[in-house]
Amino acid sequence: MTAIHLQNLVKRFGAFTALKTMDLEIRDGEFMALLGPSGCGKSTTMNMIAGMENPSEGRILFDGKDMNGVAMGRRGVGFVFQNYAIFTHMNVYDNLAYGLRMRRLPEGEVDSRVRKIADFLQLSPLLKQPSAKLSVNILQRLAIGRSAIVEPAIFLLDEPLSNVDAAFRAVMRTELKHLQRQFRQTMVYVTHDQLEAMTMADRIAVMDHGVLQQVGTPLEVYNNPDNLFVAGFIGAPGMNLLKGELADSDRGLVVDLAALGRSAPLGPALAAAARSNGSRDIVYGFRPERVSLAPSGEGMTMPVVFVERIGARTVVHLGTDAQRVKAVFDNDVALEAGVSAAIAIEPGSVRLFDAASGHGIREA
Amino acid sequence: MNRSLPFEVFRYAAISLALAVTLVPTLWMASMAFKPIAEWSAAGVDLTWWPKNPTLDNFRFIFGTSTSDLIVALDRTAGKPILSSLFSAVFGTLIAMGCGTAAAYGLSRFGSGKNLPLALIQLRLFPPMAVMIPVMIMWAFLGMVDSWWGLALIYGIVTLPFAFWLMKTFFDDMPREIEDAALVEGCSRSRVFMKITLPMMRPALASSALFVFILNWSDYLIALLLTTREWVTIPVYMASLSSSMTGQLYGAKAALGLIAAVPPVIMGIAIQRHLVRGLTFGALKQ
Numbered sequence A: 001m002t003a004i005h006l007q008n009l010v011k012r013f014g015a016f017t018a019l020k021t022m023d024l025e026i027r028d029g030e031f032m033a034l035l036g037p038s039g040c041g042k043s044t045t046m047n048m049i050a051g052m053e054n055p056s057e058g059r060i061l062f063d064g065k066d067m068n069g070v071a072m073g074r075r076g077v078g079f080v081f082q083n084y085a086i087f088t089h090m091n092v093y094d095n096l097a098y099g100l101r102m103r104r105l106p107e108g109e110v111d112s113r114v115r116k117i118a119d120f121l122q123l124s125p126l127l128k129q130p131s132a133k134l135s136v137n138i139l140q141r142l143a144i145g146r147s148a149i150v151e152p153a154i155f156l157l158d159e160p161l162s163n164v165d166a167a168f169r170a171v172m173r174t175e176l177k178h179l180q181r182q183f184r185q186t187m188v189y190v191t192h193d194q195l196e197a198m199t200m201a202d203r204i205a206v207m208d209h210g211v212l213q214q215v216g217t218p219l220e221v222y223n224n225p226d227n228l229f230v231a232g233f234i235g236a237p238g239m240n241l242l243k244g245e246l247a248d249s250d251r252g253l254v255v256d257l258a259a260l261g262r263s264a265p266l267g268p269a270l271a272a273a274a275r276s277n278g279s280r281d282i283v284y285g286f287r288p289e290r291v292s293l294a295p296s297g298e299g300m301t302m303p304v305v306f307v308e309r310i311g312a313r314t315v316v317h318l319g320t321d322a323q324r325v326k327a328v329f330d331n332d333v334a335l336e337a338g339v340s341a342a343i344a345i346e347p348g349s350v351r352l353f354d355a356a357s358g359h360g361i362r363e364a
Numbered sequence B: 001m002n003r004s005l006p007f008e009v010f011r012y013a014a015i016s017l018a019l020a021v022t023l024v025p026t027l028w029m030a031s032m033a034f035k036p037i038a039e040w041s042a043a044g045v046d047l048t049w050w051p052k053n054p055t056l057d058n059f060r061f062i063f064g065t066s067t068s069d070l071i072v073a074l075d076r077t078a079g080k081p082i083l084s085s086l087f088s089a090v091f092g093t094l095i096a097m098g099c100g101t102a103a104a105y106g107l108s109r110f111g112s113g114k115n116l117p118l119a120l121i122q123l124r125l126f127p128p129m130a131v132m133i134p135v136m137i138m139w140a141f142l143g144m145v146d147s148w149w150g151l152a153l154i155y156g157i158v159t160l161p162f163a164f165w166l167m168k169t170f171f172d173d174m175p176r177e178i179e180d181a182a183l184v185e186g187c188s189r190s191r192v193f194m195k196i197t198l199p200m201m202r203p204a205l206a207s208s209a210l211f212v213f214i215l216n217w218s219d220y221l222i223a224l225l226l227t228t229r230e231w232v233t234i235p236v237y238m239a240s241l242s243s244s245m246t247g248q249l250y251g252a253k254a255a256l257g258l259i260a261a262v263p264p265v266i267m268g269i270a271i272q273r274h275l276v277r278g279l280t281f282g283a284l285k286q
Helices: A042-050 A092-102 A107-120 A136-148 A166-183 A194-200 A218-223 A228-233 A268-277 B005-033 B057-062 B079-110 B115-122 B129-141 B148-173 B176-184 B189-200 B202-217 B221-226 B234-239 B250-270
Strands: A004-013 A016-026 A031-035 A057-062 A077-080 A154-158 A186-191 A203-208 A211-216 A240-249 A252-256 A281-286 A291-293 A300-309 A313-319 A324-330 A340-345 A351-354
Touching: A004 A042, A016 A042, A016 A057, A016 A211, A031 A042, A031 A194, A042 A077, A042 A154, A042 A186, A077 A136, A077 B176, A092 A107, A092 A136, A107 A136, A136 A154, A136 A166, A154 A166, A166 A194, A186 A194, A194 A218, A203 A218, A203 A228, A211 A218, A211 A228, A228 A240, A228 A281, A228 A351, A240 A324, A252 A268, A268 A351, A291 A324, A313 A340, B005 B250, B057 B250, B079 B115, B079 B148, B079 B202, B079 B234, B079 B250, B115 B148, B129 B148, B129 B221, B148 B202, B148 B221, B176 B189, B189 B202, B202 B250, B221 B234, B234 B250
Parallel strands: A031 A186, A031 A203, A077 A154, A154 A186
Antiparallel strands: A004 A016, A004 A057, A203 A211, A240 A252, A240 A281, A281 A351, A291 A340, A300 A313, A300 A340, A313 A324
């Protein structure tokens, strides 16, 4: 129930800059995911919000109050660690009660709240057990419970699901979202798993190499990536990004994709934006899911290199080594390596990027 | 795993050899402790594995209550050396563990200098004899020669590097997230150390303390130099158990050796369940 405002936040470790000038506003009660590959600075950002690390530059505001110099214990944050950090010399009950006892609550209230949260997280039968020998899935719920029990205004989770098995991860995604809906905390969730970010977050902050790349709702970052990194990182597989050159044709502005031939004409709005961008060197982007097979003679014809059948869908790799295209089809698509296929890209799903800067070219 | 027969034979032969090297002298000492003088002295007829006429004479002898068979007068009994060994080893261990743990924690969590840990291990890079002469002079000046506290102090100093390095490895292994998790709940640094870190470190503390204690308990050289009469320790006293008539008093030495083996064994058994390094630290195996 607190808004977090990061202003010009910079973090350096010696000569290494882990985070470069980050500005981000996390709204009151929002579920914000910090998403990026390892080493992108997302955990560093989180540690600074919690007060475990001090920023090298910039400020962190909670509801407008500068948190600089405020000890982590006084910030009102709950933190769930990637390795859970359970106090193994205590039993489950004492672990859950820890935060409440630190706040000197009467033992009666501690007891009723421990029982309530244990109920919610299905830990009730385990309360008296020593915590040293619990399974990973239970440790994970215990770690969430230990932080959630004090009902912190800000709940920080650092890759909490990266160690649990896939089936349990799916369950916990739903439960975490449910937990947040119930308590309405401001939640910051660090993850490298885009599925977690996509399914749970209200907004996603995509980061890479210490730089905030884009902030937006899951659909915004998926549909309209701001730059080449976000385009390639979000989606499984990521967006197809082909180097090309703008070219005029009798049907309007097209993109010359070298060995793959010419693209279909760009829509008028996108063509106008591309022209006003100036540079002719661009990157032509489209989602693998927005590709369909075209009647022969139409669309772009290219060789099929490799076919991945992954059950529900089939991922087909086409094109040349330099210009590789992935397309997602139904699982019964009749393609195999070696044949040629004509593909059509759904009009309106095409995104253009400036080749030099990597920035997206947005329709006005 | 299926092992071949020759390998199994070799394996058990190697194990038997290792056991023999460690156990036979121990058993020989235990057996010797209960033999009457005729069976262990040079005048003895023949040496046997087990005492033919088991007796507690050796124990009585070193505690000064009976000299019936041994026509040797002891100028003092084993009582005080045992106390001296206990006091100096226990307090020496407390000093080393107290300072070592505190230093290790500080350096592991907040350490800025990389050279300090190395400087500490340098204390062990030269033979103790090299510094014992100056230490003797200092101790004499401070009036600590021939006292259990003087001995305890030097034991604490000499074993401090071991305590420090053992504890530092354990602290380094403990994920700092566990402490952060307590700090974020509003726990103070000192309270985190007392209530979270130390209790989780109990196995580490126990095994390090045992190691340091055994080092102190078995010291001969330092005690030989720093004690003269009042507070000689068990090893020094044991060396004095000889006479011009019978030579080395093997039976008495064996009896004393058996007594000296008791404290480490008791400690070892008491902390046995901690000696297995099953520290998972409530986190995942990384």
